[in-house]
Amino acid sequence: MKTRTTELVQGLRHTIPYINIHHGKVFIIMLNGESIEHENFSSIIHDIGLLSSLGIRIVIVYGARPQINNKLKENKIHSIYHKCTRITDFKTLEIIKQVTGSLQLDITARLSMSLNSTTWQRTRNCINVVSGNFITAQPLGIEEGIDYCHSGRIRRIDEESIYSHLDNHAIVLIGPLAGSIIGESFNLTSEEVATQIAIKLQAEKLIGFGPYQGVVKSNNEIISELFPNEVEHYINNIQNINECLCVKLFLRGAVQACRSGVKRSHIISYKENGALLQEIFSREGIGTQIVMQSSEQICRATIDDIGGILQLIRPLEEQGILVRRSRKQLEREIEQFLIIVRDNLIIGCAALYPFHKEKIGELACVAVHPEYRSSERGDILLERIIVQARQIGLKKIFVLTTHSIHWFQERGFKPVDIESLPESKKKMYNYQRRSKVLIAELI
Numbered sequence: 001m002k003t004r005t006t007e008l009v010q011g012l013r014h015t016i017p018y019i020n021i022h023h024g025k026v027f028i029i030m031l032n033g034e035s036i037e038h039e040n041f042s043s044i045i046h047d048i049g050l051l052s053s054l055g056i057r058i059v060i061v062y063g064a065r066p067q068i069n070n071k072l073k074e075n076k077i078h079s080i081y082h083k084c085t086r087i088t089d090f091k092t093l094e095i096i097k098q099v100t101g102s103l104q105l106d107i108t109a110r111l112s113m114s115l116n117s118t119t120w121q122r123t124r125n126c127i128n129v130v131s132g133n134f135i136t137a138q139p140l141g142i143e144e145g146i147d148y149c150h151s152g153r154i155r156r157i158d159e160e161s162i163y164s165h166l167d168n169h170a171i172v173l174i175g176p177l178a179g180s181i182i183g184e185s186f187n188l189t190s191e192e193v194a195t196q197i198a199i200k201l202q203a204e205k206l207i208g209f210g211p212y213q214g215v216v217k218s219n220n221e222i223i224s225e226l227f228p229n230e231v232e233h234y235i236n237n238i239q240n241i242n243e244c245l246c247v248k249l250f251l252r253g254a255v256q257a258c259r260s261g262v263k264r265s266h267i268i269s270y271k272e273n274g275a276l277l278q279e280i281f282s283r284e285g286i287g288t289q290i291v292m293q294s295s296e297q298i299c300r301a302t303i304d305d306i307g308g309i310l311q312l313i314r315p316l317e318e319q320g321i322l323v324r325r326s327r328k329q330l331e332r333e334i335e336q337f338l339i340i341v342r343d344n345l346i347i348g349c350a351a352l353y354p355f356h357k358e359k360i361g362e363l364a365c366v367a368v369h370p371e372y373r374s375s376e377r378g379d380i381l382l383e384r385i386i387v388q389a390r391q392i393g394l395k396k397i398f399v400l401t402t403h404s405i406h407w408f409q410e411r412g413f414k415p416v417d418i419e420s421l422p423e424s425k426k427k428m429y430n431y432q433r434r435s436k437v438l439i440a441e442l443i
Helices: 002-022 033-037 041-053 065-074 090-112 159-167 190-201 228-237 245-259 275-281 303-318 327-336 377-391 405-409 423-428
Strands: 026-031 057-062 135-139 152-157 171-174 177-179 185-187 205-210 264-269 288-291 296-300 337-342 345-355 360-368 396-401 414-416 436-441
Touching (some): 033 041, 033 065, 041 057, 057 090, 057 159, 065 090, 159 190, 190 205, 190 245, 205 245, 205 275, 228 245, 245 288, 296 377, 303 327, 303 345, 303 360, 327 337, 327 345, 337 377, 345 377, 396 405, 405 414, 405 436
Parallel strands (some): 026 057, 026 205
Antiparallel strands (some): 135 177, 177 185, 264 288, 337 345, 345 360, 414 436
């Protein structure tokens, strides 16, 4: 029982910062037809409802490719494709209307009741789901003599109307059909719809589902982060990506979205129960995200980072590993700190205090979040501190430590006596703490 309680407390502590970060942000969630027909779809819908109840503004774009294919097959209608785009003649369009209309009603009903199994139903009304003519389409036209008929592309997105509904706490639901300015209907690819809406709304996230837990290497290892210029390589060279058209189209849309200002695009498995929540509310996530720059940055701390640094170092201070620092002290010394930031959370820090007269610096307050201590963040901080020390003309750096002696020795620090410290530091040495002094030469 104690273990379960501890896990619950730790889980809440890790989740709450993400709830605060994501509150009020716009997420575009792409539900392809494969995810809709999978047995885990009810759990996905429930999790989307939970996100909405936490104040995340959600636009759902749904697809229906397998459902349309099955219905066409039942009606003995053969689909013709040109450059991977379905040619939508009148008969095909009528089938698509039936299928997408039915899915819209089903998804709306499921979302409206998605929180009924939780205590949220006692405190909130059911989720409001809104659909409408948010998109104006135009025909693809004729290419290389091939008439695409009722296959179209997006001409305009009514972002003001979408925002109006989001501001009223509704989930906006958009399908792959849209009308033109002269009243015709056109079949769009849901991936393009999701991508263009994400760009137009400058969404915080574009999230899609596939049969695998992200992009998978040949050795079945999940790639947690990709940059846009890396994505095409995986589309073309990984077999299990090429087997799934929805994944290929989503990844290409994610690249366009990232290059157009959408901060992050994620692809996760529709087969994994709770994948959406794990990807959004955990530090590492479980899928693949496509980003313009790494979600993890190392930079100089500012006054706004003090709260995050205190949250990181307090447990180490309480254990006696670090010397306790007050908020006022951190305010005075904040310019000495480097931090590692991931998902707007500080997961590592270190400080350099120079003694210019002796051309020596103190490396202090080295801390890495427990979940990242096995992934060389400490080495990264040390390397950056060394670079910084050299840039200001220091020849040595020293550290006072009671618990990490071997870690520093393995990285070239050598034990010395207290007399090797700068004069001003010797006067401040705490003989009760009895910290070991280690020094490294900066070659």
